[in-house]
Amino acid sequence: KAGVTQTPRYxxxxxxxxxxxxxxxxxxxxxxxxxQQTPGQGLQFLFEYFSETQRNKGNFPGRFSGRxxxxxxxxxxxxxxxLGDSALYLCASSGGEDTQYFGPGTRLTVL
Amino acid sequence: QKEVEQDPGPLSVPxxxxxxxxxxxxxxxxxxxxxxxxxxxxxxELLMYTYxxxxxxxxxxxxxxxxxxxxxxLFIRDSQPSDSATYLCAIVNNFNKFYFGSGTKLNVKP
Numbered sequence: 001k002a003g004v005t006q007t008p009r010y011x012x013x014x015x016x017x018x019x020x021x022x023x024x025x026x027x028x029x030x031x032x033x034x035x036q037q038t039p040g041q042g043l044q045f046l047f048e049y050f051s052e053t054q055r056n057k058g059n060f061p062g063r064f065s066g067r068x069x070x071x072x073x074x075x076x077x078x079x080x081x082x083l084g085d086s087a088l089y090l091c092a093s094s095g096g097e098d099t100q101y102f103g104p105g106t107r108l109t110v111l
Numbered sequence: 112q113k114e115v116e117q118d119p120g121p122l123s124v125p126x127x128x129x130x131x132x133x134x135x136x137x138x139x140x141x142x143x144x145x146x147x148x149x150x151x152x153x154x155x156e157l158l159m160y161t162y163x164x165x166x167x168x169x170x171x172x173x174x175x176x177x178x179x180x181x182x183x184x185l186f187i188r189d190s191q192p193s194d195s196a197t198y199l200c201a202i203v204n205n206f207n208k209f210y211f212g213s214g215t216k217l218n219v220k221p
Contacts, residue, residue, distance in 0.1 A: 004154075033209070042213035043155075043199065056208055090154050099145060100201075100209060102154035 002027065004093050004103035012109045018079040021106045025072050025093030031055070032074040033100060034066060037088040049074055078108075086110045112137055115202055117212030126221050130187040134200035134212045137181065141210075143203040144176050146185045148196045149214065155199055159185065190219045 005024045013019050025032050033056075034046040045058040049068035068074045072093075078085055086109050092100035117134045124130055132146075143162045147155035159174040161167045167174045175184040183202070187194055200212040 031207075035211075043211040045209065045211075048208075056206075094207075099143075099157055099160050101157060102147075104154045107152075 004091060004101055006089075006091050006103040006106050008106060009104065010107050010109075012111065013081050014111050015081055015083060017081050018077065019081060019108060021076045021078075021089055021091075021108075023074045023076070023091030023093075023103060025074070025091075026095065026101055029093035029095040029101075030072050031094040031096070032068055032072065033092045033094070034074070034076050035090045035092065036060075037090055037105070038086075043090070046076065081110045083110050114138060114210040115200060115212045117200055118215055119213050121216040121218060123218045123220060124190055126190060126192060126219055128190050128219070130185075130190050130194070130217060130219075132185040132187075132198050132200075132215050132217070134183050134202075135181055136183070136202050136210070138204065139178070139181060140204055141181075141202045142205050144174070144183050145201040145203070146172075146174055147199040147201060147211075149199060150196045158198075187217075190217075192219050192221050195219050 007022045031050045033048040036044045048056040052068045063079045066076045088105045090105045091103045094100045115136050146159040148158050149155040164176050164178045171188045173186040195218050197214040197216045199214045202210050
């Protein structure tokens with residue numbers, strides 16, 4: 001099976017802009033979770049989608065939002081970018097066996 | 112108190128050494144325990160997964176869970192330079208919510 005794919009792999013934006021990241025889960029997986037990873041804070045949970053519904057949510061401001069489509073692909077949007085949003089954004093898919101499989105991540109740099 | 116605590120290291124060992132990586136957790140309701148390995152500029156990859164107390168072995172890797180002490184470990188035998196990476200523990204509650212440790216950076220010197 002193909003693994004989790006994320007696009008784009010690298011992104012450079014300026015403060016105030018918005019960005020949309022995409023994630024395609026492993027075929028058959030219906031749960032998609034998003035994480036932000038920074039050297040100082042480690043891996044922080046953003047939200048989880050299951051069958052197009054947000055099932056869990058972390059403690060991030062409303063500028064961070066997401067959605068999931070009927071084919072389980074997911075997008076994450078960050079509006080009004082801040083310098084502190086520079087991070088590796090990871091998507092993980094789960095097929096219900098209580099494990100998560102991660103994609104390669106999108107490295108976002110905000111200037 | 113964080114749900115999962117993990118020593119960030121870095122941990123530097125010579126090739127061939129036995130490596131011990133550890134995490135502690137706070138909530139006895141946690142059900143599933145995992146270890147991920149993350150190479151630089153890559154996503155984490157699942158190494159080991161267990162849901163019961165005791166040991167689980169896979170090649171050079173052994174995952175150990177002690178639910179009474181709320182303590183999990185990953186042992187790497189005969190460590191290799193290719194094991195140099197950041198190791199993350201992950202613990203899942205009964206609502207399928209994942210909690211990750213901050214990661215321990217391991218460097219195995221040839």
